[in-house]
Amino acid sequence: MTLKIGVIGTGAIGQDxxxxxxxxxxxxxxxxxxxxxxxxxxxxxxxxxxxxxxxxDGHALIQSEDVEALIVTSWGPTHEEFVLAAIKAGKPVxxxxxxxxxxxxxxKIVDAEMAYGKPLxxxxxxxxxxxxxxxxxxxxxxxxxxxxxxxHCAHRNPTVPDNYIGDMAITDTLVHxxxxxxxxLNDDYASVQIVTPRTSSLAKNGLKDxxxxxxxxxxxxxxxxxxxxxxxFGYDIQCQVVGETGTANLPEPSSVIMRSxxxxxxxxxxxxxxxxxxxxxxxxxxxxxxxxxxxxxxxTAWDGYVVAVVSDACVEARNSGEIVSIATGDIPEFYxxxxxxxx
Ligand code: NAD
Ligand code: NAI
Ligand code: ISE
Numbered sequence: 001m002t003l004k005i006g007v008i009g010t011g012a013i014g015q016d017x018x019x020x021x022x023x024x025x026x027x028x029x030x031x032x033x034x035x036x037x038x039x040x041x042x043x044x045x046x047x048x049x050x051x052x053x054x055x056x057d058g059h060a061l062i063q064s065e066d067v068e069a070l071i072v073t074s075w076g077p078t079h080e081e082f083v084l085a086a087i088k089a090g091k092p093v094x095x096x097x098x099x100x101x102x103x104x105x106x107x108k109i110v111d112a113e114m115a116y117g118k119p120l121x122x123x124x125x126x127x128x129x130x131x132x133x134x135x136x137x138x139x140x141x142x143x144x145x146x147x148x149x150x151x152h153c154a155h156r157n158p159t160v161p162d163n164y165i166g167d168m169a170i171t172d173t174l175v176h177x178x179x180x181x182x183x184x185l186n187d188d189y190a191s192v193q194i195v196t197p198r199t200s201s202l203a204k205n206g207l208k209d210x211x212x213x214x215x216x217x218x219x220x221x222x223x224x225x226x227x228x229x230x231x232x233f234g235y236d237i238q239c240q241v242v243g244e245t246g247t248a249n250l251p252e253p254s255s256v257i258m259r260s261x262x263x264x265x266x267x268x269x270x271x272x273x274x275x276x277x278x279x280x281x282x283x284x285x286x287x288x289x290x291x292x293x294x295x296x297x298x299x300t301a302w303d304g305y306v307v308a309v310v311s312d313a314c315v316e317a318r319n320s321g322e323i324v325s326i327a328t329g330d331i332p333e334f335y336x337x338x339x340x341x342x343x
Contacts, residue, residue, distance in 0.1 A: 128180060309327075
């Protein structure tokens, strides 16, 4: 049985997910697409030679009888509305991060899903599927460096587009670390402080870039994350855990080591699509397989909600300069017992 999928938002990642489902993965077919930019939606149907209908808007697509499951890859602020409509229609939905741009919006989704009575929502936190992060988690879970004490991270983008504004360093970028670190450490956050160093002269649109995010977990682990989205030199993701008896680093993506012109060098990737390409493939194959079994096996709406609570606290900490406490509440019974190793 092929899962008939509708995609809302055919921008950068929407197109990339359509490409992988059509050409790389198995068991899913794109039967419907929509985008506020209708020309772009039509174009991807042509480019990928899809047997898919182009809908006028997301709601018409969600209601279509041809569509069994949804992928939401439109801009962050539109996610809440489409995910709520998918739950109302009783259709499984894979929503790119963020689930919603505020904790309040995510809570509405959690409440709607629990009222529906069956998990339908998966959030696109693909780093949990990454080979490198999984290897790092293995080191920690088997206590190979003792208990973790400190984590140093960097999330660097070479540049960002003009529509990257306001709080997006937190709500669009840092959210990946917020999710993956609580999964990696089996811990939740207790407080956050954000400090801003000198702003890069290459930052656009009034962005304060870079920022330094200082998190403390409930177990007392201290985390520092540098978010620097105009670093120019590449797409660079770093994570080092300092434990009681050693340190462990996230592996670098593999690359040819060159000795040439009196230099020893390796390439640095520049595009986020390439850095986690295998993770997206594994993530979406897992979503297709699980959806067919009627389960959600990846990051849930609860995970999306927790990330949004933390992200709201980060925004408050950035605006106030103060240390802000974080209270995420207890996980509801409904979301316990996730079957998957990434959940
Ligand atoms: P994008 O701007 O390239 O694409 C967004 C698309 O949504 C655009 O084509 C836009 O026209 C369309 N759109 C906007 N509003 C719409 C609406 N109301 N109805 C239909 N279409 C609408 O953005 P992107 O880089 O593809 O990002 C999309 C989402 O994916 C964001 O939420 C982003 O955070 C997420 N994302 C996640 C990752 C990741 O690593 N997991 C990477 C990139 C993007
Ligand atoms: P994008 O701007 O390239 O694409 C978004 C598309 O959605 C655009 O084509 C836009 O026209 C369309 N769109 C917006 N609102 C819409 C609506 N109401 N109805 C239909 N279409 C709508 O953005 P990008 O980079 O593809 O990001 C999209 C989402 O994916 C974001 O939420 C982003 O955070 C997430 N994302 C996740 C990544 C990951 O690594 N998991 C990487 C990049 C993005
Ligand atoms: C983008 O939306 C992503 O999710 C990328 O993974 C991230 O690195 C980038 O900063 C975001 O804008």
